[in-house]
Amino acid sequence: MARKAGLGWIEWARGWLSIISEFLFQRIVASHVENPLPVPPMDGATCVVTGATSGIGLEIARQLAESGAHVVMAVRRPKLAHDLIQKWQSEKGDLGILLNIEVMELDLLSLESVVKFAEAFNARQAPLHAIINNAGIFSIGEPQKFSKDGYEEHMQVNHLAPALLSMLLVPSLLRGSPSRIINVNSVMHFVGFVDSEDMNLTSGKTKYCSMLGYSNSKLAQVKFSSMLHKRIPPEAGISVVCSSPGIVHTNVARDLPKIIVAAYHLIPYFIFNAQEGSRSTLFAASDPQVPEYCQVLKGDEWPTCAYLNYDCRPTNASEEAHNLETTQQVWDKTLELIGLPGDALEKLIAGEEVACRYQPKKASIDD
DSSP: OOOOOSOOHHHHHHHHHHHHHHHHHHHHHTTTSOSSOOOOOOTTOEEEEESTTSHHHHHHHHHHHHTTOEEEEEESOHHHHHHHHHHHHHHHHTTTOOOOEEEEEOOTTOHHHHHHHHHHHHTTTOOOOEEEEOOOOOOTTOOOOBOTTSSBHHHIIIIIHHHHHHHHTHHHHHHTOSEEEEEEOOGGGGGOOOOTTOTTSOSSSSOOOHHHHHHHHHHHHHHHHHHHHHHSOGGGOEEEEEEOOOSBOSGGGTTSOHHHHHHHHHOTTTSBOHHHHTHHHHHHHHOTTHHHHHHHHHHTTOSSOEEEOTTSSBOOOOTGGGOHHHHHHHHHHHHHHTTOOTTHHHHHHTTOOOOOTTSOOOOOTTO
16 A cells, blocks of 8 residues: 555645634634633642743643642743742732742753653652643744754744653652643644645645644644544543634734734734633643543543634544554654664553653763
């Protein structure tokens, strides 16, 4: 059987129809969802939120903390995060509310940084109830860029680094069971296609553009999440969910050309703000029925993980996301790229140590 080389034109057309429909109708479809979303009490829960200093991530971190959760802001700029915490605390201080938030440094453009973060968190021997992989980039119009690890930046920040982080935090997620891995996704995955032999988009088979880099990375995220959902045994109690925030005006678009940013401001009715965009992920992190839904999908051997739409209702991921053959290829290649062995998940669930190629080298006695 010939290896699939890309989306068929019908899949591609359906994908763009989904994107256009979401843009035009998301506000109507989600009109029943309260804003801000009421979050149930989260006292005793620990949640790691990446990209928590701006946009959706900022709203997620703030609202989870206000609901009583212990929030770990995993960010590139710790000072900015500390300034935000001080601001939030001063706003809540008059009400006698003490927010339980801390900051840990994490740079998703460095897989070594991801390993350091996970090692530091796991060393606490404390439970983790949710890892929310929110941080992402979408550099429209920019030339192709690569991380210091050698990977295309969209693929690394939006998929590879969150995949590694989720895998390495499994020991803490097991301690927090029932727990959740939540990946903030995008409707743009509908026009993505992942060639596992060319995840860096350097073969020349397809001309690179930033939209291709972004949509492919978001599809890779859904595929890896789906295989993770399938491989985690039910008794482990770890649910895997992708959430779609809708089309949101946030800093993920900070690199957009000025004319597009101006267009964003001209059509505010259609675009969600960050608080509206945070609702599906907050729902995924807090609603008690989400783990039950994940178990139903697992029992039915559904080909994808749970996918929650911007209206906080389950929806289907793209047609290509349901392709089991390419999903397996993406899973295998991702583990190879992030430096983990093929049986890493099984070993981590069994409580065994797993070596990662990106672990920082420890200084020898001679050094």
